[in-house]
Amino acid sequence: MQNTNCPEVEKCLELIHLVLDNEAPAEQENYLTEHLEMCMQCLENFNIEKEIRTALKTRLENKKVPLDLINTIKVKIAEID
Amino acid sequence: MEEDQELRSGEENEESLAKNNNYSSAEKDRLFNNEFLPHITSMYNFAYRLSFDEDDAKDLVQETYLKAYRFINSFQQGTNAKAWLFRILKNSFINEFRKRSKEPTKVDYQEVETYYNSDEVDETITTDLRVDSLQHMIGDEVTTALNSLAVDFRTVIILCDLEDFTYEEMAKILDIPIGTIRSRLHRARNLLKERLNKYALSMGYKDQNNKP
Numbered sequence: 001m002q003n004t005n006c007p008e009v010e011k012c013l014e015l016i017h018l019v020l021d022n023e024a025p026a027e028q029e030n031y032l033t034e035h036l037e038m039c040m041q042c043l044e045n046f047n048i049e050k051e052i053r054t055a056l057k058t059r060l061e062n063k064k065v066p067l068d069l070i071n072t073i074k075v076k077i078a079e080i081d
Numbered sequence: 082m083e084e085d086q087e088l089r090s091g092e093e094n095e096e097s098l099a100k101n102n103n104y105s106s107a108e109k110d111r112l113f114n115n116e117f118l119p120h121i122t123s124m125y126n127f128a129y130r131l132s133f134d135e136d137d138a139k140d141l142v143q144e145t146y147l148k149a150y151r152f153i154n155s156f157q158q159g160t161n162a163k164a165w166l167f168r169i170l171k172n173s174f175i176n177e178f179r180k181r182s183k184e185p186t187k188v189d190y191q192e193v194e195t196y197y198n199s200d201e202v203d204e205t206i207t208t209d210l211r212v213d214s215l216q217h218m219i220g221d222e223v224t225t226a227l228n229s230l231a232v233d234f235r236t237v238i239i240l241c242d243l244e245d246f247t248y249e250e251m252a253k254i255l256d257i258p259i260g261t262i263r264s265r266l267h268r269a270r271n272l273l274k275e276r277l278n279k280y281a282l283s284m285g286y287k288d289q290n291n292k293p
């Protein structure tokens with residue numbers, strides 16, 4: 001992979017975040033798509049950012065809610081009424 | 082009442098006060114069971130990732146649901162119940178749990194706030210982090226990297242990447258402007274990437290990848 005130096009790498013990274021967060025207007029998203037076709041450095045950044053999100057989503061351990069918690073809440077609420 | 086204030090402040094104040102509801106018992110139960118309780122797993126995990134303690138997480142969730150029930154009339158049907166609950170939980174955490182939380186790297190809230198708001202340009206973080214090194218990482222490494230972030234940085238990552246809240250919802254949950262959400266997230270992600278990069282290097286993923 002050619003190690004091109006993107007003159008706007010920081011700005012592009014901000015845009016990458018917006019796009020991956022679904023917060024970028026369509027116009028900016030199109031701009032990024034086109035840019036990534038030409039810029040290997042930003043494409044690499046894009047893939048890394050995407051992979052970090054995947055890692056967070058899929059590899060963090062989720063705790064199970066303690067069995068008695070819902071019941072305790074329901075009992076306390078019945079007391080409020 | 083103090084708590085009442087807490088639940089309302091930061092929302093579209095006058096509007097939400099004006100539209101205070103008067104739900105019947107049956108409506109309350111329906112809202113509570115169908116709109117609030119289904120979020121309990123997300124809430125518990127959020128609480129745990131804030132407090133790092135199972136008992137604290139349990140207390141936080143319980144307190145949040147009790148508050149939600151007591152102030153159910155200020156919840157507008159059809160609005161985002163999950164965001165509303167997360168906001169209550171986050172406020173409870175700040176008010177009561179933060180002081181005594183067992184968080185290893187405790188950072189003063191004000192200090193962090195000043196740090197973001199400084200005009201200092203975000204330093205470019207260049208890492209050698211690669212997609213394949215990330216793919217080799219296990220849950221423990223990702224967890225440790227996330228947990229090592231100061232609570233405010235950790236929070237925005239959790240809300241955005243794990244819970245899929247929009248920036249607008251996050252702004253309401255955290256009572257900060259969208260611009261701050263954006264910059265805080267940007268910084269949080271850079272820090273997280275840096276930590277992950279350190280793991281990748283220490284685990285020798287990079288060397289492994291460089292083998293012919």
Ligand SMILES: [Zn+2]
Pocket residue numbers: 006007008009012035039041042
């Ligand atoms: Zn570029």
